[in-house]
Amino acid sequence: MSEPSDEQAAMQHYLVCGTEDCQKNGQFYCNACHRPLCEQCRDEHQKSLNTKNHEIVLYRHRKHQLPVELCQDHPTRNKELFCRECSIPICSKCSTMKEHKGHDIDDLEEIYTDKYAVWQGEFSKIQKYFLPTTNSLKADIEEEVTEIKKIMKSFRASIKAEAESLKNLVDEVTSESIENTHTMEKTLLKMLKSQETTYDDYITYLWKMSDEFQEYLSITNKKLLFTKILRIQPIPETTKPVPPVFTAGRFSKNDVTKLLGKVNVPNKKPQKRKIQLMEAESAHMKSTEKQLEQSKEKSDMKPTLSLSSSVTKVREYRVPGVRNVCHVSVEKSGRLWVSDDRGNLVQTDLQGNLLQKIQTSDGYGYHTATQDGDLIYTDNDKKVIYRITPDKKIxxxxxxxxxxPISIHSSRITGDILVGMCKGEEAKVTRYNKAGxxxxxxQRDKEGQELYRCPYYITENINGDICTSDxxxxxxxxxxxxxxxxxxYTGQVSGFWPYGICTDVLGHILVCESDSDTVHLLDQDGGFLSIILSPKQGIDSVCGVCVDDENNLYVGQHETYTVTVYKYLQ
Structure with missing residues (x-):
């Protein structure tokens, strides 16, 4: 079958059937022929004698085609078989050779399918368990780093405070001791001064007595020497002062350490970090698995859920209280939250009646409805994320x-909050858990290159991929x-301007392109599937999109205050 032209591809709204000249929706897949089939061609495929035994499944359950590898011994043949004894892939002619006689030969495609499933399972373990668990441990370490830094900072402050207190006490005691030496010195000097005065007085007395003796010795009348009695007073007794003795302090570095306190590492064995076993995953992982299982159950209940061959308009809202529609969030109840570029954020019921209105900072993808029934919205001026509960409490x-914070999305898988942010020339996406x-x-890829410049809108796919419109x-x-x-994804033509973005239960990515007023439909791996909506469906200036639990597509139009609802899955 020839490939459709670019013009034909732009008009398609589904995967094309692989039967030649058939342009219908290829929602099924023949694992034998490795091509998509529409419902009619599937029926004919199963009726045909040549293909009635072919395995036909839903397209999303298809087997991946075996990579072509030529046999080295028989270059005209492909390796399609697997010899279990030799553990090598072989061609059909090799299987008849004596080297493989009597060996168990299996279909290589079956082996490839089984191996692919095993590796897919291992990949799933990495994505669902090993990476989240390791990131959680790393996050714990980051918290512990912050906590250790906080503790050590407080220790340093305490040590400095203790040292300052001790220094003040040392200064006080030193000052008192020095003052005490002055007092003691004054007392001792006063005593010595008094003794010095005593001896001065006594010396004066002796000189007086000496003169008196001299006078008596010089007189002529010697009889006076016999009659006059002269007595010398004894030398006054005084005491020597007892000088103070300085007793040096007896202290060591350890004594000072005891006074100041000491930081010690406890004699305690470090505990190993608790790693949740895969059988007993964390609540976060259990929530993820539960949501994925519910998604699978829904898929099983609707085995024919696929892209419709056409898009059907279901209803249209005229939203009061806004000048235009930049972003749409739908609650589980079906009530709408709509915002414009003037900071008006309104809630309406199923009939479009205004329930509440909030004045916010203007923005685009800045609000999201949670699985708990709340609405979360950002205020980029205040750099705050707010929560509105059903009772209207903010x-x-x-x-x-x-x-x-310029864009936000509440995960339907885990309840995590994904936030697109900017700071100057930098941009990033931050994940918060339900508790904030x-x-x-x-922020950057493996090579250190910036991943984002301005993530205006953000959403999450069923496999956990984070999708942003930049x-x-x-x-x-x-x-x-x-x-x-x-x-x-850069669009189908130059000048791609992506705005609102969302995903559905099949893993499709839907994104608004403002320049052409279209909604592009991509598969889970970024492959372009179709232009699902264009001005031919009567839309004008598409800006915001979201999908509700009933798989209805809500499209907000920027130049009006209209939200239109479409069915595109069957």
């Missing part, structure tokens, strides 16, 4: 520091949940 939920705890930052890069950027770049 609370501060998350503060984003220096980063401006930051658990992941995505208007400044003119791209849809898709990153897996571990933060690694998967692919970019």
């Amino acid at each position: 609370t501060d939920f998350i503060k984003t520091g220096d980063w401006e 705890k930051e658990i992941q930052n995505i 208007i400044l890069k003119s791209k849809v950027e898709v990153i897996n949940k571990s933060g690694q770049h998967r692919f970019s």
Whole structure:
């Protein structure tokens, strides 16, 4: 079958059947022929004698075609068989050779399919268990780093405070001791001064007595020497002062350490970090698995759910209280939240009646409905994320520091909150858990290149991929949940301007393109499937999109205050 032209591809709304000249929806797949089939061609395929035994499944359950590899011994033949004894792939002619006589020969495609499933399972384990668990452990370490730094900072402050207190006490005691030496010195000097005065007085007395003796010795009348009695007073007794003795302090570095306190590492064996076993995953992982299982159950209940051959308009809302429609969020109840570029955020019922209105910072993809029935919206001016409960109570939920939150999405798988942010020339996506705890930052790829410039709109796919519309890069950027770049989508023609973006239960990515007023439909791996909506369906200036639990597509139009609902799955 010839490939459709670009013009034909632009008009298609589904995967084309692989039967020649058939342009219907190829929702089924023949694993034997490796081609998509519409319902009619499937029936004819099963009736044909040549193909009635072929295995036909839903397209999303298809087997991947065996890669072509030529046999080295028989270059005209492909390796299609597998010899279990020799554990090598062989061609059909090799299977008849004596080297493989009596060996168990299996179909290589079956082996490939089984191996592919095993590796897919291992890949799933990496994505669902190993990466989230390791990222959680890493996040714990980051928290512990912050906590250790906080503790050590407080220790340093305490040590400095203790040292300052001790220094003050040392200064006080030193001052008192020095003052005491002055007092003692004054007392001792006063005593010595008094003794010195005593001896001065006594010396004066002796000189007086000496003169008196001299006078008596010089007189002529010697009889006086016999009659006059002269007595010398004894030398006054005084005491020597007892000088103070200085007793040096007896202290060591250990004594000072005891006074100041000491930081010790406890004699305690470190505990190993708790790693959740795969059989007993964390609540976060259990929630993920539960949601995935529910998604599978829904898929099983609707085995024919696929793209319709046409898009059907279901209803249309005229939303009051807004000048235009930039973004749409749908609650489980079916009520709408709609915002414009003037900061008006309104809630309406199923009939389009206004229920509440909030004045916010203007923005685009800045609000999201949660699985718990709340609405979360960002205020990029205040750098705050708010939560609105069903009883209309508004609370501060998350503060984003220096980063401006410009887009937000609540995961239907885990309940995590994905936020697109900007700061100057930088941009990133941050993941928070349901409690508002930051658990992941995505900013650069493996080579250190910036992944984002301005993620205006953000959503999550069923496999955990994070999808953003980056208007400044003119791209849809898709990153897996571990933060690694998967692919970019740049539209079908130059001048691609992506705005609103969402995903559905089949893993399709739907994105608004404002320049051509179209909605593009991509598969889970970024492959372009169709232009699902265009001005031919009567839409004008598409800006915001979302899909509800009933698989209805809501499209908000920027130049009007209209939200139109479509059916595109059957």
